[in-house]
Amino acid sequence: MKADGLDPRAFSDIVQRTLDAVVVHRVKNCQHVDVQSITAIRAEIEDRLSIALEATEGSELTGEWSWRAAAQAIAGEIAAAIIQDGLAD
Numbered sequence: 001m002k003a004d005g006l007d008p009r010a011f012s013d014i015v016q017r018t019l020d021a022v023v024v025h026r027v028k029n030c031q032h033v034d035v036q037s038i039t040a041i042r043a044e045i046e047d048r049l050s051i052a053l054e055a056t057e058g059s060e061l062t063g064e065w066s067w068r069a070a071a072q073a074i075a076g077e078i079a080a081a082i083i084q085d086g087l088a089d
Helices: 008-028 035-054 067-085
Strands: none
Touching: 008 035, 008 067, 035 067
């Protein structure tokens, strides 16, 4: 991701919303929620989202392209993968 791609605050906001979704899943399924697991899940979300955005070449995208919209869509997929893979257990 280029420096002009996504504002760091927007990135943090997207990570937090994604983490919230995963934690809600845990709570709804009566799973234990503790600081260590939340910290690990947050790190996993940040890593996966960073890798996905870095792999995106913004110069090849259309004028309607939005780093924020892309990050939100990717983050939704990351949350689903974490839940499905059992990383949220």
